[in-house]
Amino acid sequence: MRATILSLLLSLCLAAQDRNARWLADADTLYQSIVALHPNPYTTTSRADFDAAYQKVRDSIPASTDAQVLLQLSRLAALANDGHTSLDFTQSSILRRYPVAFRWFSDGLYLTTAPTAQASFIGRRVTRLGSRSFDEAAATIRPWISYDTEPWFRYKAQAAFQYHELLAAAGLVEPDAPLTLELATADGQTESIEIPLASAQTIEGPQPARPRNPLYRRNPNSNYWFAWLEDSRTVYFQYNRCAESPLLPLNNFVRELIDFGKHNPVERLVFDVRENTGGNSKYFHDLMTALGAAYLSGEVPLPSAGAFGIIGKKTFSSGSLAAAEMRLSGITLVGETAGGRVSYFGEVKSVSLTNYRLTASVSTRLIQVPGFDGPLVPDLEIDFPGTAYFADEDPFLDKLVTLSRPLVPTAQRPAAR
Numbered sequence: 001m002r003a004t005i006l007s008l009l010l011s012l013c014l015a016a017q018d019r020n021a022r023w024l025a026d027a028d029t030l031y032q033s034i035v036a037l038h039p040n041p042y043t044t045t046s047r048a049d050f051d052a053a054y055q056k057v058r059d060s061i062p063a064s065t066d067a068q069v070l071l072q073l074s075r076l077a078a079l080a081n082d083g084h085t086s087l088d089f090t091q092s093s094i095l096r097r098y099p100v101a102f103r104w105f106s107d108g109l110y111l112t113t114a115p116t117a118q119a120s121f122i123g124r125r126v127t128r129l130g131s132r133s134f135d136e137a138a139a140t141i142r143p144w145i146s147y148d149t150e151p152w153f154r155y156k157a158q159a160a161f162q163y164h165e166l167l168a169a170a171g172l173v174e175p176d177a178p179l180t181l182e183l184a185t186a187d188g189q190t191e192s193i194e195i196p197l198a199s200a201q202t203i204e205g206p207q208p209a210r211p212r213n214p215l216y217r218r219n220p221n222s223n224y225w226f227a228w229l230e231d232s233r234t235v236y237f238q239y240n241r242c243a244e245s246p247l248l249p250l251n252n253f254v255r256e257l258i259d260f261g262k263h264n265p266v267e268r269l270v271f272d273v274r275e276n277t278g279g280n281s282k283y284f285h286d287l288m289t290a291l292g293a294a295y296l297s298g299e300v301p302l303p304s305a306g307a308f309g310i311i312g313k314k315t316f317s318s319g320s321l322a323a324a325e326m327r328l329s330g331i332t333l334v335g336e337t338a339g340g341r342v343s344y345f346g347e348v349k350s351v352s353l354t355n356y357r358l359t360a361s362v363s364t365r366l367i368q369v370p371g372f373d374g375p376l377v378p379d380l381e382i383d384f385p386g387t388a389y390f391a392d393e394d395p396f397l398d399k400l401v402t403l404s405r406p407l408v409p410t411a412q413r414p415a416a417r
């Protein structure tokens with residue numbers, strides 16, 4: 001009997017040692033990849049502090065849970081102050097999730113998904129999350145989020161608030177405890193609910209009796225598509241991904257778009273890149289070149305009321321480069337500040353942390369576009385409050401179809417990247 005117990009203890013000890021060694025190997029891979037590949041991961045953190053943070057991760061592995069190690073590695077990557085360099089913990093099954101979802105609008109964070117038993121609370125603004133006010137809660141989770149602009153932090157944070165171990169590490173909830181939310185009602189009153197840390201059937205809002213089905217939410221799986229708004233004589237073009245569709249080659253799409261402009265009285269052209277998180281910039285550059293040639297040659301009449309681009313906090317990487325190309329082409333940008341910079345660390349390399357099946361992203365190049373040093377701010381900023389989202393409205397497009405700013409195209413464009 002004694003031999004059996006000793007054998008079991010030895011097996012447990014060896015398993016712990018093997019587990020620690022595997023996490024150490026993954027930590028080493030992440031650190032070495034950032035140091036070797038990134039042009040400058042020390043823009044806000046010194047090399048000495050970065051190395052010290054890395055050593056702290058290694059030292060803490062034996063006493064940490066798998067979830068805690070994952071979060072520590074995510075925090076290490078975030079020290080690069082670069083939205084492209086990250087270890088995205090939301091892609092891992094190691095962390096547990098509360099059965100909720102949120103969206104961060106111009107007037108705050110709103111509950112968009114909840115257990116069906118608490119469906120009546122969907123559409124309310126979050127005033128407290130866990131043990132802190134919402135503003136304090138957002139501040140406590142910042143160290144774990146890879147970002148270099150405030151809008152990108154907000155986009156990433158709205159998903160991060162679902163993860164129990166992150167909220168526990170930030171001191172917002174107790175280990176294994178429910179999530180307490182304080183929510184504001186329409187008349188300004190507040191009410192608190194508890195979300196259990198357990199699987200539950202959920203429901204997502206909005207679900208209005210008469211849906212407006214705003215255009216920006218209609219075709220999320222299409223890389224690019226367009227629609228005709230006859231009342232305002234507007235062509236609405238949504239560019240969701242900087243990638244070519246195997247079902248609709250870009251040349252075919254552009255030809256159809258140009259042909260439509262030749263045979264219809266288009267007064268306004270709208271490019272919507274608010275949902276575009278990047279890809280290959282070549283495709284939008286090719287599209288703009290073809291459209292520009294059609295306008296300059298007179299093949300297609302210029303839209304008399306002008307051309308506009310919609311940007312938002314999810315506009316990132318090559319999506320931001322597309323927005324910059326629009327601005328340099330004389331197109332008016334509206335919406336909210338983009339999540340991605342136009343001059344940024346990019347051209348990401350994926351790094352496999354094989355022991356725990358994790359994938360990190362590391363920037364390998366500094367991309368610079370003259371004249372675009374800070375965040376990309378729209379020419380006309382428009383609020384998009386949570387109340388508009390739950391009313392199935394689109395304040396960006398609703399405003400655009402009332403504007404008239406004649407387009408004066410220019411040949412000056414950033415090079416494709």
